[in-house]
Amino acid sequence: MKIEIWSDVMCPFCYIGKKNFEQALENVAFKNEVEVEWKSFQLDPTLELTETKTTAEYFREKKGFPEEQAKQMTAQVVQMGKASGIDFNFEKALITNTFPAHKLLHLAKKHNKASEMEEELFKAHFLNGENLGSIKFLSNLAEKLGINKDAAVQTLSSDEFDYDVNQDIMEGRNNGVTGVPFFILNGKYAVSGAQPSQVFEEALTQTYNETVKPFKGSSESELSCDTDGCSI
Structure with a gap:
């Protein structure tokens, strides 16, 4: 069973959604039959690739929110995060264009490490205040996950995976994705x-029961036909 997840590593609800989804996945008996594919989405592609802003600056300049209102909003998200095991640190978080991070995610996908990379990118942004637009930081992160550092630098310095990131975004829009996370x-x-983990668990179970389970009982011994003829 395949689960596609559109996400942006600058989105705190995407991190909460990831944690809740993973908890739900641990609770279902068929977890080993589930394939997760992370898809790229950008909440704000207009941000400069070489510029960083604090969360307060971003809310003030992009959203028009005064600092006090921004603090109230992030405080609510902090409480939500704690319930999912995340210690958000919005005072350290640096807002920047996430396109390079999405390119690195696609490189990690080639190495079957997309979920691990997604987690590391969330931690880097929301917990450690790292610059997700920095080629130096991102290439070091790749090396941490066992991905060749020089290959990561090459990816981030070229247009490799630009098409893949943009294709994910377009596919998301074609599927009605206007906000993330979207599963x-x-x-x-x-x-x-x-959503809460219980909602994910119920959705996973219903999907499995309707799209996978009905087809698991078939075997080659049953009456069937193939290109060589019919078995009786």
């Missing part, structure tokens, strides 16, 4: 937002 479950159901 598509085996091509049949969609779950939007950082």
Whole structure:
């Protein structure tokens, strides 16, 4: 069963959604039959690649929110994060264009380490205040996960995976994705937002029961036909 997740590493609800989804996945008996594919999405592609802003600066300049209002909003997210095991640190978080981070995610996908990379990028942004637009930092992060550092530098310094990132974003829009996180479950159901783990568990179970389980009882011994003829 395939789960596609559109996400942006600058989105705190994507991190909460990831944690809640993973908890739900641990609770279902068929977890080893689930394939997760992370998809790229950008909440603000207009940000400069070489510029960083604090969370307060971003809310003030981009959203028009005064600092006190921004603090109240982030305080609410901090409480939500604690319930999911995340210690958000918005005072350290640096807002920047996440396109390079998404390119690194696609490189990690080639090495079957997309979920690990997604987690490391979230930690880097929300917990450690790292600059996700820095080639130096991102290439070091790749090396941490066992990905060749020089290959990461090459990826981040070229247009490699630019098409893949943009294709994810376009595919998301074609599927009605206007906000993240957004989950598509085996091509049949969609779950939007950082839902509680119980909601994810129920959605996963329903999808599995409707799209996978009915086909698991078949075997080669049953009456069937193939290109060589029919077995009786």
